[in-house]
Amino acid sequence: MTIETDRLRDRVAAELLRTRERTTLLTEAVDDGDLVRQHSPLMSPLVWDLAHVGSQEELWLVRDVGGRDPLRPELDELYDAFKHARRDRPGLPLLTPVEARKYVAQVRDKALDVLDRARIDDGRRLVADGFAFGMIIQHEQQHDETMLATHQLRAGSPVLAADPPPAVIAPVTGEVLVPGGPFTMGTDTEPWALDNERPAHQVDVPAFHIDRAAVTNGQYAAFIDAGGYDDPRWWSPAGWDHRQAAGLVAPAHWQRDGDGWSATTFGRTARVTPSEPVVHVCFHEAEAYAKWAGKRLPTEAEWEKAARWDPATGRSRRYPWGDETPEPRHANLGQRHLRPAPAGAFDDGASPLGVQQLIGDVWEWTSTDFTGYPGFTAFPYREYSEVFFGPDYKVLRGGSFGTDRNAVRGTFRNWDYPIRRQIFSGFRLARDA
Ligand code: AVJ
Ligand code: FE
Secondary structure, rough: OOOHHHHHHHHHHHHHHHHHHHHHHHHHHHHHHHHOOOOOOOOOOOHHHHHHHHHHHHHHHHHHHHHOOOOOOOOOOOOOOOOOHHHHHHHHOOOOOHHHHHHHHHHHHHHHHHHHOOOOOOOOOOHHHHHHHHHOOOOHHHHHHHHHHHHHHHHOOOOOOOOOOOOOOOOOOOOEOOOEEEEEOOOOOOOOOOOOOOEEOOOOOOOEEEEEEEEEHHHHHHHHHHOOOOHHHHHOOOHHHHHHHHOOOOOOOEEEEEEEEEEEOOOEEOOOOOOOEOOOOOOOOOHHHHHOOOEEOOOOHHHHHEEEOOOOOOOOOOOOOOOOOOOOOOOOOOOOOOOOOOOOOOHHHHHOOOOOOOOOOEEEEEEEEEEEOOOOOOOOOOOOOHHHHHEEEEEEOOOOOOOOHHHHOOOOEEEEEEOOOOEEEEEEOEOOO
8 A cells, every 4th residue: 555545545545534524514403393294395305415325435445445235225226317307306215313313324434444445546446546435425415415405495593603714905806818729628637526627638718808806796786776677688588588487586595684685594584795706606607797798608618718728837726726626715615604605715716817716715617518528528427517418407617616626627516507696606707898
């Protein structure tokens, strides 16, 4: 066993533990009634997410990597996300909260034993660089963010608390010019990158301008006050249909408050902060705002070039600030704060061209449909990404305040339907140069 292997093993064990602490916090903050209840037809009951996290860990780490016998094979079907729609999950014979906690703990014991004995350098692609462990850790972190979104949809008194995000001394406004030319999009070297981030490939991106900050609540409120929701000129045909059908008048969770707006955030209602990025808007709202503002959403390639391309070297970085893993000074991630931070709060996370807060705060809608990069191969299973490829889903980039630091990077790709706004979604604007 090499020192590198031991170090990787320690890192995997530490990440498994750190992630489980957050899962535990999210599932112990509410009583059993709130764990089994469905807070929105868009979401699973929290107790489903909990057992599903254990079920995936059993499938990939205990059975596949470890070659061990199944613990609870009869659970496979219940916790297979493709077998039952989210809205139907409360009616299934799910494990109770007590049983689910016991199950995930038993799986974890076995997974740690597999980690101890696994030849994580045995040459299998699934195991190389601890990939299978990294995938399962990120899977749990993704479900932690999903459970945080469920908490936001839950009615009742607040159960989560966090410090407010850092204040801003110098607000960030304006845009930067990203020069035209090729850059490397995607990755072949990021060890825990998921299949849809691969392979690395050159993309020629014409010159464009991109905003240094995401669109703020104050800016978005000006769009509402200007009648933006009542003017079909700003909306695509599909966007206008949805605006009408869903009766959209403001971001989700906003209410009129005198001549301004309040929002309910994790059970607390307060005036919206004008300098914070707008959150809980769908793609159609982002697109309408952009048109009203005389700009457009960035393409996915533009977003990634703004986030990764270093004009001094021509190479693509792992993160806007460089190759170092995210520290609290770089970005608002990991539920450290329960809201996005004001534009300008993370100077240390700026890209070489001075674009800020690309990582953390809010997922940013891009104008690009979710598809595979040239040379894409599904790995290790088609249901992670490939089955979602096509015109139905739009790509979001950069992670939110609810995304774990290990579950986002300059290459990371998220996707959702253009009508969805239960996720922590916002946007920034771009325009042709
Ligand atoms: C990448 C966030 C779109 O939640 O549907 C979780 C992540 N995949 N379990 C999702 C995921 C399987 C996925 N997103
Ligand atoms: Fe899942």
